[in-house]
Amino acid sequence: MAPPFYAKNSTRNRFSRLPALLLQDHFACCWPAEEAQKKFSEWWHDAEENLLSYSFETVAPRVLGDHGATPKGAYLVLTAIAKEDQMLSPAQVLQLATKFKLPLNETLFIQTSNPAALALENALHQERWTMDNFDADQLLSQVDAGVMQYFLRHEDVQGSILEGFVLFKLKYNVSLVELAAEYTKVMAPFRESALACAVAWGAKCLTDASTLGTLLDDKLGNYFYPPEPESHSMKDIWNLVCNSGPDQSSLRAMFNTLCLHYKHLITLKTYMYKGRLQVQIRVNSDEIFYSWPLHMRINNCAPLFRGHIVTFFSLADLDKIASDYFTVQDDVKIMDICKLKCVKYLVRTFGIRNRINSTLATQGTAPEITIQNFCNNWRIPEQYRPEISSLLMDWSNFVAREQLSTADLLENGHYLHILEPFLARRDARLGTNWAPDTQIYHESKNKEAVLLPSGYGLVIADMRGDIDLSPYVIGLRQIKGRNPKPGYYLYLNKPPPLHWLQEYDWIIILVLGPNSQSNRQSHMWSRFLREFHTELRNIRLILDVNDYCARLNTLPALPTPKLVPIVATYGLCPGSGKSTLLSKIAERLPSFKIVSSDEIRRQLGVVPRQQNAEFQRQFKMAILNTGNSVGYDKNIPDVYGLHALRRAAEDVDFLDLRLLLIAPRRIDRKIAWSRIQARDPSHIGLTASVENAHQIFSESFADKCEASLAAIDSNTDGIIRSDAFWEDSLQAIDELADSLVDILLYQKEQLPKLNTLIASLSLANISETDGPPWLSLDIKDTNLHCTLVPPDVADTTEARSRFLSTTARDVSIVFNRFVVACSDKPQNLRVAFWEVSIEGLGNDFNHYAPQAAIYHVT
Structure with missing residues (x-):
C-alpha cells in the first residue's frame, strides 16, 4: 500500500522497497524524463492530501520468495484505492489511473445481456482445470464483444502459469466503458518501454536475487526511496486506538471489536510518518476475515483488509481535506465477486508449497486422505483428480527419497529451484505438461550430463553470486561445515584451501571468479590463481561453469579408499590400563594418533555437550590426517559404546575404516578399583565423593563390561583377547603392544571392517531381557x-x-x-x-x- 509504501505485514524492507523502485521506474517509462520524478511526487502528494491509499500487487520472480506462478517480469498492478474507510468504485479507479498513468491489470468489460458473457463465464469455469496463460489469451481473443482494458499483457510478463480470474458483477454505467477505452488509449504509447523495463527488472530479480534482496533490506538504503515510516514503540496502544475518533465512527468500532474478540490473533505495529501515528493491523488468522462481514453489519465496523493501515489525524488536519475530489460522480458499484483459480497454480501453491512443512513432518509421504481433502476443498472435478493425485504422490516420494530438509525447500522462501527440475523430469518421463517456461527456471536438456558420478563430492566456491547453480547439484545433499563429503556438495563464497585437492581424491571443485573488482575479492582471486597454478590441469578443478558437464565425463574411476585402522578396547572398565596400552603403541608407532576423552575433559571441564562435540571433531580429524592408525581412548563398556564409536566416524565413513578391538577375558574389579584410588585426587574420575565414584565404577562400567564379555562368541573374528591388563608388571602390556603394532604394520588389511565387527557384537549381545x-x-x-x-x-x-x-x-x-x-x-x-x-x-x-x-x- 502507498503512500507511504507498506507491505502487508511490515515496511522498510524488500517487500515495501521493491514496489517503490518499480513504481518510480514505471513513471520514468510513462512520462518524459524531465517530468517523471515531478509526476511521481505529484501523485504522492495528491494521495496524501486527499487521504487516498493505493493498493498494488507486486509481481516479481524469486527475490520476494517463490509462489505458484513463474513470472518473467517484475512489475506492479493497481488493484484497489481507498479513500478514508471507503473503497473507490471501478470508475473512480480508472479516472485516477488515467490521470497519473498507473498500471492496471487486463480487464474485459462485457454486458451480461450479451450472450457472449455467459458463454465466456462457462468456458472459464470449464477450462481453468487445464488452462495456462497462452490458453487464456486464446480464449479471450475469441470474444468479439465488450471493451478490453489493459496495459501490460499477461502473456508478455507472467510466464506460463496463470493464477486465475476474478469475475465482477457490476452495476453498469456507460461512463465506465468510456473510461476503460480512454485508459487503454492513453497508455498505449508507453507499453513497449514499460514492458522492456519490467522484463529487465524480472531478470535482475531472478539472477541476482540474493544481492538485490540484501540491498533492499539494508536499513541505510542503497537506492533512492520515497519517505518511509519510522518504527515507533508505544505502550498500551490498544487503549489509544479503541478510544480515538468519534464515538460512533466505524474505525473506532473496528478497533473495539478486534480488541474484544480477536486481540490474541492481532498484532498492532506502530510507526511515525511525517509527525503522524500510523498503525498497521496484522491479522494472524484468516478466520477473522470470514466473520468480519457480520461485524460490519451488526457493530457498524469499518471494512478490515490484509495489511490494513490506519493514520491518526488531528481534527484541524481533517478540516483541510477536500470532500469533493472526483470529477466523475458515478453509480458504478460492485455487486458480486467470484474468484476462479487455475488448477496448476492451486497444485503448485496450495498442494505443494503450503504443505512443505507437513510433508517433511510426515517423512515426505502424502497420504491419500490429504490429497483427497485438497481436491475436495478446491472442488476439483473427478476426471482431473487422478493426474493431480499422482503428481502430489510423486512429489512426496521425491522429498522422502532425496531426504530434503526445510532449509533445502524453503530457504528465503524459495522452492521452485527444486520443484521445477522435478516437474521437468517427470514431464519428460510421463509426457505430462506441468513444468514452467524453461527460459525462466533453467533445466538442462541432458540431465545425465550434470549428475556427479557416484562416490564423488562437490565443492562450489562461488565468488560471483549471480549464477543459478541448482542444475549442478542435482542428486546431492548440501553439507554445512568445514569438510566436504562424497555424495554431498559444500557451498563457499571464497576460494577453497589448496590441500583439499591433495587430500581428497574424490572431490570436485568448481570455482567461479568474482564479477566485481573490489580490492578484497580481486586479491583473493589473484592469490587463488597463484596457489593453484600447478593444479590448473587437474580435471577435478573447474574454473568455468560452462565446462562443468564436459569435465565430469572425463573423471577417472575412484581409487580404493584409504584404509585407516582404529584401535579401541571393549568391555574394559576404568583402571584397567586402556590409556597405558594405547600410549605403548604410540611409543612404537610414531604415526599412531591417540584421541583421549579424559584429556579433552581436562581441557574443557565438565560440560558433556562440549566434550562430546570436541571429541568427535578431534577423532574425525585424526582419521583424516593420520598416515597410519588412530587410537580411540574412550571407555566402551558395551555395544552402546560401540555405536557411539560408529557415530563418531560417520562423517568419514567414505574411508576404509577397520577396527582392531582388544578385550580382556575377565574383569578384575579389585585391581581396577585400587588403580583408580591411587590416581591423583584431581583426576576427573575422582572429583565426586569416593562412594559416588565407586557406584559409577560398578554400575556404569564393571557390571556392563562383565555382561558384554560373557556375550562375546569365541568365533568372533577381529577381537584380541588378553589378560595382560591385570598383571603386576608392564611386561605383559609391552608384549601386547608389540603384537598390536605388528598387526597395524603388516596385517591391517585382514582386520574386519568397523561396521561389520560392530554389527556382529551387537547381535551377540542380544538377550531375552x-x-x-x-x-x-x-x-x-x-x-x-x-x-x-x-x-x-x-x-x-x-x-x-x-x-x-x-x-x-x-x-x-x-x-x-x-x-x-x-x-x-x-x-x-x-x-x-x-x-x-x-x-x-x-x-x-x-x-x-x-x-x-x-x-x-x-
Missing part, C-alpha cells in the same frame, strides 16, 4: 529401514543366526509401490510404506521366508 531383537537393512542417511527378520517369534532365532555372516554389506533396494493404510476406528491411524525388492544379497542368501514375502521400507 534386552527386548525384541530384529535384523534390518538401514538406508543410509535416513530414518528408513527394511526389516529382514522381525522381532522375536517362535522361529526367528535361527534365522537371525543365519544372517550373522551377511551383516554390514551394501545391498540394492528397488522401491516399488507406495502404500497407505488408514483406519478410522478406534481413532485415525495411518501406516505408510513402500513395497520393495532386494538385490545384491546373492543367490545363496538364506532369506527368512515369511518376511521375504512382505519386504517393505518404512
Whole structure:
C-alpha cells in the first residue's frame, strides 16, 4: 500500500522497497524524463492530501520468495484505492489511473445481456482445470464483444502459469466503458518501454536475487526511496486506538471489536510518518476475515483488509481535506465477486508449497486422505483428480527419497529451484505438461550430463553470486561445515584451501571468479590463481561453469579408499590400563594418533555437550590426517559404546575404516578399583565423593563390561583377547603392544571392517531381557529401514543366526509401490510404506521366508 509504501505485514524492507523502485521506474517509462520524478511526487502528494491509499500487487520472480506462478517480469498492478474507510468504485479507479498513468491489470468489460458473457463465464469455469496463460489469451481473443482494458499483457510478463480470474458483477454505467477505452488509449504509447523495463527488472530479480534482496533490506538504503515510516514503540496502544475518533465512527468500532474478540490473533505495529501515528493491523488468522462481514453489519465496523493501515489525524488536519475530489460522480458499484483459480497454480501453491512443512513432518509421504481433502476443498472435478493425485504422490516420494530438509525447500522462501527440475523430469518421463517456461527456471536438456558420478563430492566456491547453480547439484545433499563429503556438495563464497585437492581424491571443485573488482575479492582471486597454478590441469578443478558437464565425463574411476585402522578396547572398565596400552603403541608407532576423552575433559571441564562435540571433531580429524592408525581412548563398556564409536566416524565413513578391538577375558574389579584410588585426587574420575565414584565404577562400567564379555562368541573374528591388563608388571602390556603394532604394520588389511565387527557384537549381545531383537537393512542417511527378520517369534532365532555372516554389506533396494493404510476406528491411524525388492544379497542368501514375502521400507 502507498503512500507511504507498506507491505502487508511490515515496511522498510524488500517487500515495501521493491514496489517503490518499480513504481518510480514505471513513471520514468510513462512520462518524459524531465517530468517523471515531478509526476511521481505529484501523485504522492495528491494521495496524501486527499487521504487516498493505493493498493498494488507486486509481481516479481524469486527475490520476494517463490509462489505458484513463474513470472518473467517484475512489475506492479493497481488493484484497489481507498479513500478514508471507503473503497473507490471501478470508475473512480480508472479516472485516477488515467490521470497519473498507473498500471492496471487486463480487464474485459462485457454486458451480461450479451450472450457472449455467459458463454465466456462457462468456458472459464470449464477450462481453468487445464488452462495456462497462452490458453487464456486464446480464449479471450475469441470474444468479439465488450471493451478490453489493459496495459501490460499477461502473456508478455507472467510466464506460463496463470493464477486465475476474478469475475465482477457490476452495476453498469456507460461512463465506465468510456473510461476503460480512454485508459487503454492513453497508455498505449508507453507499453513497449514499460514492458522492456519490467522484463529487465524480472531478470535482475531472478539472477541476482540474493544481492538485490540484501540491498533492499539494508536499513541505510542503497537506492533512492520515497519517505518511509519510522518504527515507533508505544505502550498500551490498544487503549489509544479503541478510544480515538468519534464515538460512533466505524474505525473506532473496528478497533473495539478486534480488541474484544480477536486481540490474541492481532498484532498492532506502530510507526511515525511525517509527525503522524500510523498503525498497521496484522491479522494472524484468516478466520477473522470470514466473520468480519457480520461485524460490519451488526457493530457498524469499518471494512478490515490484509495489511490494513490506519493514520491518526488531528481534527484541524481533517478540516483541510477536500470532500469533493472526483470529477466523475458515478453509480458504478460492485455487486458480486467470484474468484476462479487455475488448477496448476492451486497444485503448485496450495498442494505443494503450503504443505512443505507437513510433508517433511510426515517423512515426505502424502497420504491419500490429504490429497483427497485438497481436491475436495478446491472442488476439483473427478476426471482431473487422478493426474493431480499422482503428481502430489510423486512429489512426496521425491522429498522422502532425496531426504530434503526445510532449509533445502524453503530457504528465503524459495522452492521452485527444486520443484521445477522435478516437474521437468517427470514431464519428460510421463509426457505430462506441468513444468514452467524453461527460459525462466533453467533445466538442462541432458540431465545425465550434470549428475556427479557416484562416490564423488562437490565443492562450489562461488565468488560471483549471480549464477543459478541448482542444475549442478542435482542428486546431492548440501553439507554445512568445514569438510566436504562424497555424495554431498559444500557451498563457499571464497576460494577453497589448496590441500583439499591433495587430500581428497574424490572431490570436485568448481570455482567461479568474482564479477566485481573490489580490492578484497580481486586479491583473493589473484592469490587463488597463484596457489593453484600447478593444479590448473587437474580435471577435478573447474574454473568455468560452462565446462562443468564436459569435465565430469572425463573423471577417472575412484581409487580404493584409504584404509585407516582404529584401535579401541571393549568391555574394559576404568583402571584397567586402556590409556597405558594405547600410549605403548604410540611409543612404537610414531604415526599412531591417540584421541583421549579424559584429556579433552581436562581441557574443557565438565560440560558433556562440549566434550562430546570436541571429541568427535578431534577423532574425525585424526582419521583424516593420520598416515597410519588412530587410537580411540574412550571407555566402551558395551555395544552402546560401540555405536557411539560408529557415530563418531560417520562423517568419514567414505574411508576404509577397520577396527582392531582388544578385550580382556575377565574383569578384575579389585585391581581396577585400587588403580583408580591411587590416581591423583584431581583426576576427573575422582572429583565426586569416593562412594559416588565407586557406584559409577560398578554400575556404569564393571557390571556392563562383565555382561558384554560373557556375550562375546569365541568365533568372533577381529577381537584380541588378553589378560595382560591385570598383571603386576608392564611386561605383559609391552608384549601386547608389540603384537598390536605388528598387526597395524603388516596385517591391517585382514582386520574386519568397523561396521561389520560392530554389527556382529551387537547381535551377540542380544538377550531375552534386552527386548525384541530384529535384523534390518538401514538406508543410509535416513530414518528408513527394511526389516529382514522381525522381532522375536517362535522361529526367528535361527534365522537371525543365519544372517550373522551377511551383516554390514551394501545391498540394492528397488522401491516399488507406495502404500497407505488408514483406519478410522478406534481413532485415525495411518501406516505408510513402500513395497520393495532386494538385490545384491546373492543367490545363496538364506532369506527368512515369511518376511521375504512382505519386504517393505518404512
